[in-house]
Amino acid sequence: MSTLPGRDHTSSSTPSLDGKGGTDPDAKVGKSTKRTGPSYVYYRLYTKLGALESNHPLYNNDRFIGRIPSKLFAPPHTVASIKRSLCKLEDLSEPDKALVFTPISSLAPKEDSTRLSLYAPFGPGLSEQDPIALVVESEKRSEEVSQSETLPECPDDTNIHYVYYRVYSSEGKGEIKAKTSFDENDISLGRINTLLIAPPHTAGSLKTCIAKVEGLVTPGHASYKDKELFQDMTSDTAMSDTDDISFQGDTYPGSEEGDPVALVNATTNTAVDQKAELTPDGPYSNFTKRARLTLTLGYETNKPTWLSINKDEIVHTDGVIVSVRSPTTNDFWPGYMVINSKGEKGFVQQCVVEFI
Template identity: 80%
Template sequence: MSTPPGHDHTSTSTSSLDGKGGTDSAANGGKSTERTGPSYVYYRLYTKLGAFESNHPLYYNDRFIGRIPSKSFAPPHTVASIKWSLCKLEGLSEPDKALVFTPLSSPAPKDDSARLSLYAPSGPGLSEQDPIALVVESEKKTKEVSQSEKPPERSEDADIHYVYYRVYSSEGGDKKAKTSFDENDISLGRISTLLIAPPHTAGSLKACIAKVEGLFTPGHALYEDMELFQDVNSDAAMSDTDVISFLGDTYPGGDEGDPIALVGAT
């Protein structure tokens, strides 16, 4: 069986046995151009309502980031081929309707004909910090996959970017947030910006909060009819098409003391 491109399994200890004496490194100025170890594709799964868990999680306590060996993806490595493979590996239907965003902050999906390099030293989908975002019609899976080995635990990450929010009923009163973290202020909630589906707009942020807060059950207003305010002092609601950038530290709801407000959740 041939070795996948970019995967050289010859170790330093055996390089002298091929008669070259390890001179390749010297010929390249002492720097090896070969990859060490296997390559992986990192990705996150979304519907328009927000993130959902992967069948191939990188961490057992954070199942929203998935990882699959690059060798699992058949060539050519176009966006169309990659999203088809991801849907198959995750047991998701309708890959032809799926969209790929890279980076996560991209305002528009990648064209199906675009090519992604899955064996490069760096690039889209080649690290946990720069994953591919796959947005599908439904998170319902045709199969569940049990991993042969338990993935490692993710350590506490102090660099999580949150959106802080309050939810108000149509009568105007604030409601207890399902994601509350302060027992002295239970109506204040927060979500990681990584849970929000691309493209990042006021509409996708509103949908994610509505999903997390369980506002899709009978008796609740349609989340499209709810209004999102940039802060509790705003006079007018944001438009669903307003673009929001979660890069950096300044964005709506980025400050615990200045949360956004979702109004009309009854």
């Protein structure tokens, strides 16, 4: 396994005391380590394709980070036990196949026998800056992700680390518009938050995350092997899927707008691909009801929960009515969680859904 620029080869013999990689300036010998208030476990969920929304989100506008009281985790607090508890609380199956990474930047998962302290003042999973990363086999749930009306908004974070990228079509049409475009003068330039990329962080997991966000074919598809990810626009050879990437520093592939990574030979999912994803063994096996959308509406400011839609677009849903708040109006609207033809999942209002 080779290493790409940005991988930190150094390690410190001093353990992190503040959950952020630093030391606690107030720590003193003999000082009590007991918490004086409620204790919580913070975590992020992933499949191999990327981030997964939590059933117990911490913020309304960042539903990928969850928080659960430590008292809900039965002892002993081993990795195996914590996996079972998290999967049960998140309504996720096959906890024995799940992997735990602490910190998220770790290249290898923790052994099941490893013990994690859930009541210490500091440590893995005890702050939102140092959450546990749980990677599961499937995002399939028997119930939809809950929508709470009492969650706070995540404060603006100027320290977000992005990966900037461009996507090039396999049909020879050159660069194509990025679904995460943020500059109206350069719509082919996209970016993703590095926290959306599933660990372990490799060129392969970055490529897979971009493919998922862009609605392209993903691992297991016959055309996936043809997609190549280049470290920058001047690279002569593509990166290997096993190349390690660290997103902890300021310099890594795609860290600069002017020096993005490039995904080449991108292939879009076809109707046949979507049908395959909705089989009984697929991640959306309960999304079996077909529906036609009756309006074209854009919800750019309401992402990621609300889905931008097109008139006459065919979607799949489980048919369960949910009530979701609009971030722009603060009103709650009845509707459905759906999967569109690009594999994107999101909320649409009930009034625009026509079952077929």
